[in-house]
């Protein structure tokens with residue numbers, strides 16, 4: 001089997017709508033619990049986020065209970081810890097980078113493209129989720145496109161249409177580093193959900209900013225998000241960031257796309273500022289300082305566990 005397989009006909013829904021996929025990554029030696037415990041200890045501390053998994057889809061960020069464990073302990077005790085964890089930017093570790101780049105190339109070929117870069121898939125990243133039984137990832141959206149591959153245990157992802165502003169208002173689409181990802185959720189949203197029930201070997205394509213929440217089943221679960229951004233996604237991310245900053249300055253902005261020339265000016269300003277800030281962001285302590293300076297101390301919320309000292 002190829003690493004990622006897409007059913008015939010699904011490619012016509014790419015990149016605007018979600019669809020189920022199959023993959024051959026379950027059982028890969030880099031994705032076992034032992035390998036992930038080692039990985040959790042290797043990543044910079046701000047690349048590892050974890051908390052109790054006993055959450056609800058509408059959990060308020062400030063009410064998320066912390067866990068008194070180290071990152072490696074969370075992975076090793078995942079069968080009993082009632083925990084939820086994400087290992088971020090695993091592509092910074094060479095073996096994982098090779099794994100993810102290969103899988104993404106394969107997915108692009110399954111979509112009828114020559115490869116990931118020929119398909120305009122930029123800035124690829126990997127996120128690995130390790131969660132105890134009955135753990136919930138609350139309602140949120142991600143600012144990238146995603147081949148989500150499910151590796152161990154049962155899991156259900158509830159996915160919602162990102163064009164429906166009754167679910168996520170425009171203001172909540174805006175984003176800045178350190179903003180807590182959880183969005184407002186109401187139970188009546190559920191009538192609009194498309195539910196992807198997954199076992200190892202299953203997965204889905206999740207389009208840019210489609211809201212979702214996730215629940216594991218009666219066993220612990222491991223999944224990996226293989227993400228990238230298209231040119232359009234990069235441009236929208238710049239706009240959502242600038243608009244969030246302007247809103248903080250009490251200057252709320254028009255919706256992206258309403259005034260393309262003005263959007264263009266904002267994207268250019270954002271790109272210029274990024275060229276200054278990006279080299280600084282290579283160090284963890286600088287990333288932390290930048291988040292605190294621009295967005296307040298709350299933006300470093302994932303340092304709450306005991307390793308913080």
Ligand SMILES: [Fe+2]
Nearest residue numbers: 140141142212
């Ligand atoms: Fe997500």
